Amino acid sequence: MVTAKPGWIGGLAEWTEGDTAYLSVAFTWKLNDAYQRAVYYRALGYKVRAGGPGIFTRKHFLADVAEIGGDVPDAVSRHNPAATIASRGCPVGCWFCIVPKMEGKEFTLLPEFPVRPILCDNNLSGLPADYQNFIIERYLGEGVPLLDANSGFEPRTFDEDCFVRWSRINKGPWRFAYDDHHERCYVERVMRMLRDVSPRRKRVYVLIGNEPVAACMERIKEVIAWGGEPHVQPYMKLNALERTPFPRFDWNKQLLRDVARWANSPQIWRKTSFDRYRRSVKTAERYDEQQGLFL
Template sequence: MKVRVGGPGVFTRKKFLADVAEIGGDIPDAVARHNPVATIASRGCPVGCWFCIVPKMEGKAFTLLPDFPVRPVLCDNNLSALPADFQDHIIARYQAAGVPLLDANSGFEPRTFDDDVYARWQAINRGPWRFAYDDAAERPYVERVMHMLADVSPRRKRVYVLIGNEPFAACMDRIREVIAWGGEPHVQPFMKLNSLERRPHPRFDWNEQLLRDVARWANSPAIWRKTPFSDYRRSAKTRERYDEQTGMFA
């Protein structure tokens, strides 16, 4: 039997698997097996964030996939950092195929999101504008982008907020800033790159339960709009179901 293994945890444990399986490699359009309406037009990301698995899995240089299948969910890691002509190529392919872009899922990089990028993607993006606010150093860039999107509905300004990588107060400040700037936070607790389980990893003054509680509170507008985190009780019932696999409510 031939076995091939992949996924984030594998890339940090190669020596344990090398004798029993083929590690990594490329399976064209593998994302469609996870989500049949998803596609990828590029791999890799030049930013190289220390907490991100993408550089280890796909590299810090972009690999462009010009003949990608056009589907409603686009999962590229960093759309705004792609070469401008390739961004134009992606958009032209969507327009030619008549396929709506319902979700640019991994989103844009605040440092490289400018007026040209906004105008370019505004032509086809029918879903939320997704960005990351990973640490305090990104504050001026995220604030600039949120002001650029001032006329966009809050539900279409979804900001990935990493928590646990900084002390509790700093992370909560970032969540509250996203809300104050007219967006909706999507909180993601920090996890170790070599984790084999979907369990948050506490650092600084965090613990695992606190990471889960903040994610549950922040990822439901029905909760944070009515209740400050200081008054939040995890025993409170909601009509929504929290999915720990995605960190979102269904």
């Protein structure tokens, strides 16, 4: 049996139970690897089941070598044994996000969730207040620190009550998304609420490539001006078989990569503006296994 390793494993989890091998695919660009692993397990005599977000947009990719879909409880722990999920779904319905397509636009609550330090719910602040309190009481009751609310909070629904509520247990960064210019007033409001929080604990996911270059760069600069740290994510197609950004508007692939590397390293953007950034200067790249991106 393949056992879980500490930390995120990079997007493809595999394990065996009895005569069945399981493949959980987080990213579509892991499908080729998943296919080879399915072939391997079948050669050993296992039945193979495959699922996960990476399968959803290309359900037929592994259909000839694996049974597709079905529910496997707590599969997220196979990607990281410290991770858990207390709810699924998200009512926001962002066009570039797989969650509403895969899990629905209504929340499914999972009150029996195992309490672990990394909470991967899609939209914590959008959950009913009583269920937010239920999650928090579970953490307090079991004495488990919340080290990372991984997918974060929704700026439109994050208010003072939500901030106070989650401050009781959140020991990690406050994560939000700033996906387009329509969210400006909401993100600015949240950053004002967090004004006394350390910049390193104000991590804002900034999607780039979904708007023209000038608009995306403005959002990155605003996050910095408001006292936060940007975590830039170049736009990618939901069914991409290669881990490469997809350029739209006046973007190109290299520019998307360059902006991400500049913005995702405080050691770079604190020292130089993007127009003075040179990719030829060697920097220590870090691979973010949660997002599947080089930072």
